[in-house]
Protein backbone atom coordinates (compact mmCIF):
# COMPACT_ATOMS: atom_id res chain seq x y z
CA UNK A 596 0.00 0.00 0.00
CA UNK A 597 1.23 3.44 -0.94
CA UNK A 598 -0.78 5.19 1.73
CA UNK A 599 0.91 6.66 4.74
CA UNK A 600 -0.92 7.08 8.01
CA UNK A 601 0.22 10.50 9.13
CA UNK A 602 -1.78 10.79 12.30
CA UNK A 603 -3.60 8.33 14.44
CA UNK A 604 -4.92 9.90 17.52
CA UNK A 605 -8.08 10.30 19.55
CA UNK A 606 -9.83 13.55 19.27
CA UNK A 607 -9.23 15.71 22.24
CA UNK A 608 -12.91 15.72 23.09
CA UNK A 609 -13.98 12.95 25.39
CA UNK A 610 -16.02 10.12 23.86
CA UNK A 611 -15.06 11.01 20.28
CA UNK A 612 -13.84 8.32 17.85
CA UNK A 613 -10.12 7.95 17.05
CA UNK A 614 -9.08 9.66 13.81
CA UNK A 615 -6.62 8.33 11.26
CA UNK A 616 -5.49 10.56 8.39
CA UNK A 617 -3.94 8.94 5.32
CA UNK A 618 -1.81 11.09 3.07
CA UNK A 619 -2.61 10.11 -0.49
CA UNK A 620 0.30 10.82 -2.82
CA UNK A 621 -0.23 10.60 -6.58
CA UNK A 622 2.54 11.48 -9.01
CA UNK A 623 1.56 11.80 -12.67
CA UNK A 624 4.33 12.41 -15.15
CA UNK A 625 3.58 14.00 -18.51
CA UNK A 626 6.07 13.83 -21.36
CA UNK A 627 5.15 15.13 -24.78
CA UNK A 628 7.12 16.11 -27.86
CA UNK A 629 7.10 19.69 -29.10
CA UNK A 630 8.33 19.70 -32.66
CA UNK A 631 9.41 22.55 -34.96
CA UNK A 632 9.17 21.57 -38.59
CA UNK A 633 8.00 22.49 -42.10
CA UNK A 634 5.84 20.60 -44.61
CA UNK A 635 4.17 18.66 -41.81
CA UNK A 636 1.71 16.94 -44.15
CA UNK A 637 4.27 16.04 -46.79
CA UNK A 638 3.95 12.23 -46.92
CA UNK A 639 7.73 11.92 -46.53
CA UNK A 640 7.67 13.83 -43.21
CA UNK A 641 7.20 11.13 -40.57
CA UNK A 642 6.96 13.51 -37.60
CA UNK A 643 3.16 13.47 -37.44
CA UNK A 644 3.02 9.70 -37.74
CA UNK A 645 5.64 9.34 -35.00
CA UNK A 646 3.90 11.86 -32.74
CA UNK A 647 0.61 10.02 -33.08
CA UNK A 648 2.05 6.59 -32.44
CA UNK A 649 4.59 7.62 -29.78
CA UNK A 650 6.16 4.18 -29.81
CA UNK A 651 2.92 2.18 -30.12
CA UNK A 652 3.82 1.06 -33.61
CA UNK A 653 1.89 -2.17 -33.80
CA UNK A 654 -1.58 -0.77 -34.21
CA UNK A 655 -3.53 1.61 -36.34
CA UNK A 656 -4.41 4.85 -34.53
CA UNK A 657 -7.85 6.31 -35.15
CA UNK A 658 -7.86 10.10 -35.54
CA UNK A 659 -10.46 12.83 -35.70
CA UNK A 660 -9.19 16.05 -37.30
CA UNK A 661 -10.65 19.39 -36.13
CA UNK A 662 -9.81 22.27 -38.46
CA UNK A 663 -9.98 26.05 -37.99
CA UNK A 664 -12.03 27.63 -40.80
CA UNK A 665 -9.52 30.49 -41.14
CA UNK A 666 -6.75 27.96 -41.78
CA UNK A 667 -8.84 26.19 -44.39
CA UNK A 668 -9.46 29.53 -46.15
CA UNK A 669 -5.70 30.19 -46.26
CA UNK A 670 -4.78 26.61 -47.21
CA UNK A 671 -7.69 25.21 -49.26
CA UNK A 672 -5.69 22.10 -50.27
CA UNK A 673 -5.13 21.08 -46.67
CA UNK A 674 -7.91 18.43 -46.47
CA UNK A 675 -6.48 16.73 -49.58
CA UNK A 676 -2.98 16.82 -48.11
CA UNK A 677 -4.24 15.38 -44.84
CA UNK A 678 -6.08 12.60 -46.67
CA UNK A 679 -3.02 11.69 -48.73
CA UNK A 680 -0.81 11.72 -45.60
CA UNK A 681 -3.16 9.30 -43.89
CA UNK A 682 -3.32 7.13 -47.02
CA UNK A 683 0.49 6.97 -47.16
CA UNK A 684 0.70 5.99 -43.50
CA UNK A 685 -2.43 3.86 -43.45
CA UNK A 686 -0.70 1.10 -41.49
CA UNK A 687 -0.24 3.45 -38.55
CA UNK A 688 -3.18 5.82 -38.67
CA UNK A 689 -6.72 6.13 -39.88
CA UNK A 690 -9.10 9.09 -40.27
CA UNK A 691 -12.48 8.51 -38.62
CA UNK A 692 -14.09 11.06 -40.99
CA UNK A 693 -13.33 14.13 -43.07
CA UNK A 694 -11.98 17.04 -40.98
CA UNK A 695 -14.62 18.86 -38.94
CA UNK A 696 -14.28 22.52 -39.91
CA UNK A 697 -15.42 25.13 -37.40
CA UNK A 698 -15.05 28.88 -36.92
CA UNK A 699 -11.67 30.12 -35.76
CA UNK A 700 -10.82 33.19 -33.72
CA UNK A 701 -12.47 34.33 -30.50
CA UNK A 702 -15.94 33.45 -31.86
CA UNK A 703 -15.32 29.78 -31.11
CA UNK A 704 -14.70 30.57 -27.43
CA UNK A 705 -17.74 32.80 -27.01
CA UNK A 706 -20.31 30.01 -26.77
CA UNK A 707 -20.23 26.37 -25.71
CA UNK A 708 -21.98 25.26 -28.89
CA UNK A 709 -18.71 24.74 -30.80
CA UNK A 710 -17.29 22.55 -28.04
CA UNK A 711 -20.52 20.56 -28.16
CA UNK A 712 -20.13 20.13 -31.95
CA UNK A 713 -16.61 18.80 -31.36
CA UNK A 714 -17.76 16.45 -28.61
CA UNK A 715 -20.52 15.18 -30.89
CA UNK A 716 -17.97 14.45 -33.64
CA UNK A 717 -15.75 12.62 -31.12
CA UNK A 718 -18.76 10.53 -30.07
CA UNK A 719 -19.92 9.83 -33.62
CA UNK A 720 -16.37 8.82 -34.57
CA UNK A 721 -16.10 6.42 -31.60
CA UNK A 722 -12.94 8.17 -30.48
CA UNK A 723 -11.70 6.34 -27.38
CA UNK A 724 -8.96 7.12 -24.89
CA UNK A 725 -6.47 5.40 -27.20
CA UNK A 726 -7.61 7.25 -30.30
CA UNK A 727 -6.53 10.79 -31.10
CA UNK A 728 -7.96 14.18 -31.73
CA UNK A 729 -5.84 16.36 -34.03
CA UNK A 730 -6.62 20.05 -33.72
CA UNK A 731 -5.27 22.41 -36.39
CA UNK A 732 -5.78 26.10 -35.76
CA UNK A 733 -5.05 29.31 -33.92
CA UNK A 734 -4.92 29.71 -30.16
CA UNK A 735 -8.66 30.24 -29.77
CA UNK A 736 -9.50 27.17 -31.83
CA UNK A 737 -6.98 25.05 -29.90
CA UNK A 738 -8.38 26.31 -26.60
CA UNK A 739 -11.88 25.16 -27.56
CA UNK A 740 -10.66 21.88 -29.09
CA UNK A 741 -8.53 21.24 -26.01
CA UNK A 742 -11.56 21.64 -23.79
CA UNK A 743 -13.63 19.23 -25.92
CA UNK A 744 -10.81 16.65 -25.93
CA UNK A 745 -10.30 17.02 -22.17
CA UNK A 746 -13.99 16.54 -21.41
CA UNK A 747 -14.69 13.64 -23.74
CA UNK A 748 -14.20 10.31 -21.91
CA UNK A 749 -12.50 12.46 -19.22
CA UNK A 750 -9.72 13.16 -21.70
CA UNK A 751 -8.67 11.81 -25.09
CA UNK A 752 -5.23 12.26 -26.61
CA UNK A 753 -4.87 15.66 -28.25
CA UNK A 754 -2.29 16.50 -30.90
CA UNK A 755 -2.08 20.27 -31.31
CA UNK A 756 -1.02 21.73 -34.62
CA UNK A 757 -0.89 25.48 -33.92
CA UNK A 758 -1.18 27.73 -36.95
CA UNK A 759 -0.65 31.25 -35.60
CA UNK A 760 2.47 32.87 -34.20
CA UNK A 761 0.93 33.23 -30.74
CA UNK A 762 -0.25 29.63 -30.68
CA UNK A 763 3.15 28.31 -31.80
CA UNK A 764 5.10 30.31 -29.24
CA UNK A 765 2.74 30.34 -26.26
CA UNK A 766 -0.79 28.97 -26.06
CA UNK A 767 -0.28 25.85 -28.18
CA UNK A 768 2.69 24.56 -26.21
CA UNK A 769 1.09 24.93 -22.77
CA UNK A 770 -1.21 22.82 -20.64
CA UNK A 771 -4.36 24.94 -20.57
CA UNK A 772 -7.56 25.18 -22.54
CA UNK A 773 -10.72 27.22 -22.04
CA UNK A 774 -13.72 29.00 -23.47
CA UNK A 775 -15.18 32.29 -22.31
CA UNK A 776 -18.30 32.41 -20.17
CA UNK A 777 -20.54 35.12 -18.73
CA UNK A 778 -18.34 37.84 -20.22
CA UNK A 779 -15.17 36.51 -18.58
CA UNK A 780 -12.21 35.27 -20.56
CA UNK A 781 -11.33 31.62 -20.05
CA UNK A 782 -13.84 31.04 -17.27
CA UNK A 783 -14.57 27.43 -18.31
CA UNK A 784 -11.52 25.30 -18.91
CA UNK A 785 -9.19 22.60 -17.69
CA UNK A 786 -5.51 21.86 -17.34
CA UNK A 787 -4.69 19.04 -19.75
CA UNK A 788 -1.24 18.44 -21.25
CA UNK A 789 -1.32 17.56 -24.96
CA UNK A 790 -0.19 14.26 -26.48
CA UNK A 791 2.09 16.18 -28.86
CA UNK A 792 2.59 19.67 -30.31
CA UNK A 793 3.67 20.08 -33.93
CA UNK A 794 4.70 23.59 -34.99
CA UNK A 795 4.86 23.89 -38.77
CA UNK A 796 6.41 27.24 -39.75
CA UNK A 797 4.75 27.07 -43.17
CA UNK A 798 1.39 27.82 -41.58
CA UNK A 799 2.68 31.26 -40.58
CA UNK A 800 3.27 32.30 -44.20
CA UNK A 801 -0.39 33.25 -44.63
CA UNK A 802 -0.66 35.38 -41.50
CA UNK A 803 -1.00 39.15 -41.85
CA UNK A 804 1.65 41.09 -39.95
CA UNK A 805 -0.60 41.91 -36.95
CA UNK A 806 -1.15 38.17 -36.32
CA UNK A 807 2.61 37.59 -36.45
CA UNK A 808 3.10 40.48 -34.02
CA UNK A 809 0.68 38.86 -31.55
CA UNK A 810 3.33 36.20 -30.98
CA UNK A 811 6.07 38.82 -30.68
CA UNK A 812 4.11 40.53 -27.88
CA UNK A 813 4.17 37.28 -25.88
CA UNK A 814 7.90 36.98 -26.62
CA UNK A 815 8.59 40.48 -25.23
CA UNK A 816 6.48 39.53 -22.20
CA UNK A 817 8.40 36.39 -21.35
CA UNK A 818 11.79 37.96 -22.16
CA UNK A 819 11.08 40.93 -19.89
CA UNK A 820 10.53 38.73 -16.84
CA UNK A 821 12.85 35.81 -17.59
CA UNK A 822 15.64 36.50 -20.05
CA UNK A 823 17.43 39.86 -20.45
CA UNK A 824 19.60 38.68 -23.32
CA UNK A 825 16.53 37.50 -25.25
CA UNK A 826 14.94 40.89 -24.53
CA UNK A 827 17.96 42.65 -26.04
CA UNK A 828 17.90 40.40 -29.10
CA UNK A 829 14.21 41.17 -29.71
CA UNK A 830 15.15 44.85 -29.42
CA UNK A 831 17.86 44.46 -32.06
CA UNK A 832 15.50 42.54 -34.37
CA UNK A 833 12.55 44.93 -33.95
CA UNK A 834 13.07 46.85 -37.24
CA UNK A 835 13.31 43.53 -39.14
CA UNK A 836 10.24 42.19 -37.38
CA UNK A 837 8.24 45.17 -38.57
CA UNK A 838 9.43 44.43 -42.12
CA UNK A 839 8.18 40.85 -41.72
CA UNK A 840 11.61 39.25 -41.79
CA UNK A 841 10.47 35.66 -41.26
CA UNK A 842 13.78 34.22 -40.16
CA UNK A 843 14.04 36.85 -37.39
CA UNK A 844 10.42 36.24 -36.40
CA UNK A 845 10.75 32.44 -36.36
CA UNK A 846 13.89 32.62 -34.23
CA UNK A 847 12.06 34.72 -31.65
CA UNK A 848 8.94 32.58 -31.66
CA UNK A 849 10.96 29.43 -31.07
CA UNK A 850 12.90 30.93 -28.16
CA UNK A 851 9.62 32.19 -26.72
CA UNK A 852 8.07 28.71 -26.96
CA UNK A 853 11.08 27.16 -25.22
CA UNK A 854 10.91 29.70 -22.37
CA UNK A 855 7.22 28.92 -21.88
CA UNK A 856 7.92 25.19 -21.91
CA UNK A 857 10.75 25.61 -19.45
CA UNK A 858 8.60 27.65 -17.11
CA UNK A 859 5.77 25.12 -17.13
CA UNK A 860 8.17 22.24 -16.53
CA UNK A 861 10.34 23.83 -13.86
CA UNK A 862 8.29 26.44 -12.02
CA UNK A 863 6.87 23.80 -9.71
CA UNK A 864 3.34 25.02 -10.40
CA UNK A 865 2.24 23.82 -13.86
CA UNK A 866 -1.41 23.83 -12.87
CA UNK A 867 -1.24 27.28 -11.30
CA UNK A 868 -2.33 26.26 -7.83
CA UNK A 869 -0.42 29.14 -6.24
CA UNK A 870 -1.46 32.77 -6.42
CA UNK A 871 1.41 33.85 -8.67
CA UNK A 872 1.34 33.41 -12.42
CA UNK A 873 4.47 34.99 -13.89
CA UNK A 874 3.61 34.16 -17.51
CA UNK A 875 0.57 36.35 -17.08
CA UNK A 876 2.63 39.53 -16.66
CA UNK A 877 0.50 42.29 -18.21
CA UNK A 878 -2.50 39.98 -18.59
CA UNK A 879 -4.81 41.46 -15.95
CA UNK A 880 -5.19 44.50 -18.21
CA UNK A 881 -4.94 42.49 -21.45
CA UNK A 882 -7.86 40.22 -20.63
CA UNK A 883 -9.99 43.17 -19.58
CA UNK A 884 -9.05 45.13 -22.71
CA UNK A 885 -10.08 42.21 -24.92
CA UNK A 886 -13.51 42.20 -23.30
CA UNK A 887 -13.87 46.02 -23.19
CA UNK A 888 -12.99 46.22 -26.88
CA UNK A 889 -15.45 43.39 -27.65
CA UNK A 890 -12.45 41.49 -29.02
CA UNK A 891 -11.54 44.19 -31.54
CA UNK A 892 -8.15 43.95 -29.85
CA UNK A 893 -6.54 40.55 -30.37
CA UNK A 894 -5.06 38.79 -27.36
CA UNK A 895 -1.51 39.59 -28.50
CA UNK A 896 -2.20 43.28 -29.11
CA UNK A 897 -3.93 43.51 -25.74
CA UNK A 898 -0.90 41.84 -24.14
CA UNK A 899 1.36 44.43 -25.78
CA UNK A 900 -0.63 47.23 -24.14
CA UNK A 901 -0.84 45.35 -20.83
CA UNK A 902 2.91 44.78 -20.55
CA UNK A 903 3.65 48.40 -21.54
CA UNK A 904 1.27 49.59 -18.84
CA UNK A 905 2.69 47.35 -16.14
CA UNK A 906 6.26 48.24 -17.14
CA UNK A 907 5.50 51.94 -16.61
CA UNK A 908 3.81 51.08 -13.32
CA UNK A 909 6.87 49.06 -12.28
CA UNK A 910 9.09 52.05 -13.10
CA UNK A 911 6.92 54.54 -11.19
CA UNK A 912 6.85 52.15 -8.23
CA UNK A 913 10.65 51.92 -8.14
CA UNK A 914 10.96 48.28 -9.29
CA UNK A 915 12.22 48.88 -12.81
CA UNK A 916 14.71 51.50 -14.05
CA UNK A 917 12.71 54.03 -16.08
CA UNK A 918 15.12 53.58 -18.99
CA UNK A 919 14.24 49.88 -19.19
CA UNK A 920 10.51 50.58 -19.11
CA UNK A 921 10.91 53.09 -21.93
CA UNK A 922 13.00 50.57 -23.87
CA UNK A 923 10.22 47.99 -23.56
CA UNK A 924 7.66 50.48 -24.86
CA UNK A 925 9.97 51.51 -27.67
CA UNK A 926 10.64 47.88 -28.75
CA UNK A 927 6.90 47.19 -28.93
CA UNK A 928 6.29 50.32 -30.98
CA UNK A 929 9.22 49.66 -33.33
CA UNK A 930 7.80 46.19 -34.00
CA UNK A 931 4.48 47.82 -34.87
CA UNK A 932 2.61 46.80 -31.73
CA UNK A 933 0.24 49.15 -29.86
CA UNK A 934 0.94 50.45 -26.35
CA UNK A 935 -2.39 52.22 -25.89
CA UNK A 936 -6.07 51.77 -26.78
CA UNK A 937 -8.94 54.14 -25.96
CA UNK A 938 -10.54 51.42 -23.80
CA UNK A 939 -7.73 52.03 -21.27
CA UNK A 940 -9.17 55.46 -20.53
CA UNK A 941 -12.85 54.46 -20.50
CA UNK A 942 -14.71 55.27 -17.27
CA UNK A 943 -17.59 53.37 -15.73
CA UNK A 944 -20.77 54.90 -14.32
CA UNK A 945 -19.00 55.82 -11.10
CA UNK A 946 -16.24 57.58 -13.09
CA UNK A 947 -13.74 54.88 -12.15
CA UNK A 948 -11.41 53.66 -14.92
CA UNK A 949 -13.20 50.57 -16.30
CA UNK A 950 -9.91 48.76 -16.86
CA UNK A 951 -9.29 48.62 -13.10
CA UNK A 952 -12.12 46.09 -12.70
CA UNK A 953 -9.69 43.74 -14.47
CA UNK A 954 -7.63 43.64 -11.26
CA UNK A 955 -10.49 42.17 -9.26
CA UNK A 956 -11.37 39.74 -12.06
CA UNK A 957 -7.74 38.62 -12.27
CA UNK A 958 -7.63 38.07 -8.51
CA UNK A 959 -10.87 36.12 -8.58
CA UNK A 960 -9.57 33.93 -11.43
CA UNK A 961 -6.41 33.05 -9.53
CA UNK A 962 -8.08 32.88 -6.16
CA UNK A 963 -6.40 34.06 -2.99
CA UNK A 964 -4.47 37.28 -2.79
CA UNK A 965 -4.03 39.59 -5.79
CA UNK A 966 -0.60 38.82 -7.24
CA UNK A 967 0.83 40.69 -10.22
CA UNK A 968 4.20 39.95 -11.75
CA UNK A 969 6.34 42.91 -12.83
CA UNK A 970 9.76 43.01 -14.52
CA UNK A 971 12.31 44.03 -11.93
CA UNK A 972 14.79 44.66 -13.56
CA UNK A 973 14.42 43.38 -17.15
CA UNK A 974 15.09 39.62 -17.23
CA UNK A 975 13.86 39.01 -13.70
CA UNK A 976 10.69 39.72 -11.80
CA UNK A 977 8.97 40.74 -8.64
CA UNK A 978 5.45 40.32 -7.33
CA UNK A 979 3.11 42.93 -5.95
CA UNK A 980 -0.16 42.40 -4.10
CA UNK A 981 -1.86 45.75 -4.37
CA UNK A 982 -2.14 48.48 -6.96
CA UNK A 983 -2.21 52.22 -6.40
CA UNK A 984 -5.07 53.25 -8.68
CA UNK A 985 -3.95 56.89 -8.98
CA UNK A 986 -0.47 55.79 -10.05
CA UNK A 987 -1.94 53.35 -12.57
CA UNK A 988 -4.09 56.19 -13.95
CA UNK A 989 -0.92 58.29 -14.41
CA UNK A 990 0.67 55.43 -16.36
CA UNK A 991 -2.39 55.19 -18.61
CA UNK A 992 -2.21 58.93 -19.23
CA UNK A 993 1.49 58.59 -20.09
CA UNK A 994 0.75 55.81 -22.60
CA UNK A 995 -2.05 57.90 -24.13
CA UNK A 996 0.52 60.61 -24.88
CA UNK A 997 2.80 58.01 -26.45
CA UNK A 998 0.38 56.31 -28.81
Ligand SMILES: NC(=O)c1ccc[n+]([C@@H]2O[C@H](COP(=O)([O-])OP(=O)(O)OC[C@H]3O[C@@H](n4cnc5c(N)ncnc54)[C@H](O)[C@@H]3O)[C@@H](O)[C@H]2O)c1
Nearest residue numbers: 665669699700701733734735758759761766771798801894
Ligand atom coordinates in the same frame (compact mmCIF):
# COMPACT_ATOMS: atom_id res chain seq x y z
N1 LIG B 1 -4.35 28.27 -23.45
C1 LIG B 1 -3.43 29.18 -23.21
O1 LIG B 1 -2.51 28.96 -22.42
C2 LIG B 1 -3.48 30.50 -23.94
C3 LIG B 1 -2.39 31.37 -23.85
C4 LIG B 1 -2.42 32.55 -24.59
C5 LIG B 1 -3.52 32.84 -25.37
N2 LIG B 1 -4.58 31.98 -25.41
C6 LIG B 1 -5.75 32.29 -26.22
O2 LIG B 1 -5.42 32.27 -27.60
C7 LIG B 1 -6.35 33.06 -28.30
C8 LIG B 1 -5.65 33.89 -29.36
O3 LIG B 1 -5.08 33.01 -30.28
P1 LIG B 1 -4.35 33.49 -31.61
O4 LIG B 1 -3.57 34.70 -31.35
O5 LIG B 1 -3.65 32.30 -32.11
O6 LIG B 1 -5.50 33.95 -32.58
P2 LIG B 1 -6.88 33.27 -32.98
O7 LIG B 1 -6.92 31.84 -32.64
O8 LIG B 1 -7.94 34.13 -32.40
O9 LIG B 1 -6.86 33.38 -34.57
C9 LIG B 1 -7.00 34.62 -35.20
C10 LIG B 1 -7.52 34.41 -36.64
O10 LIG B 1 -6.54 33.80 -37.46
C11 LIG B 1 -7.12 32.73 -38.19
N3 LIG B 1 -6.02 31.82 -38.50
C12 LIG B 1 -5.47 30.85 -37.73
N4 LIG B 1 -4.40 30.34 -38.34
C13 LIG B 1 -4.26 30.99 -39.52
C14 LIG B 1 -3.33 30.90 -40.59
N5 LIG B 1 -2.27 30.07 -40.56
N6 LIG B 1 -3.49 31.71 -41.66
C15 LIG B 1 -4.52 32.60 -41.71
N7 LIG B 1 -5.43 32.74 -40.72
C16 LIG B 1 -5.27 31.93 -39.64
C17 LIG B 1 -8.22 32.21 -37.31
O11 LIG B 1 -9.20 31.52 -38.05
C18 LIG B 1 -8.75 33.50 -36.72
O12 LIG B 1 -9.65 34.08 -37.58
C19 LIG B 1 -7.09 33.88 -27.26
O13 LIG B 1 -8.40 33.37 -27.08
C20 LIG B 1 -6.28 33.67 -26.01
O14 LIG B 1 -7.06 33.76 -24.84
C21 LIG B 1 -4.57 30.82 -24.73
Ligand SMILES: [Zn+2]
Nearest residue numbers: 813878894898
Ligand atom coordinates in the same frame (compact mmCIF):
# COMPACT_ATOMS: atom_id res chain seq x y z
ZN1 LIG C 1 -1.13 35.63 -23.34
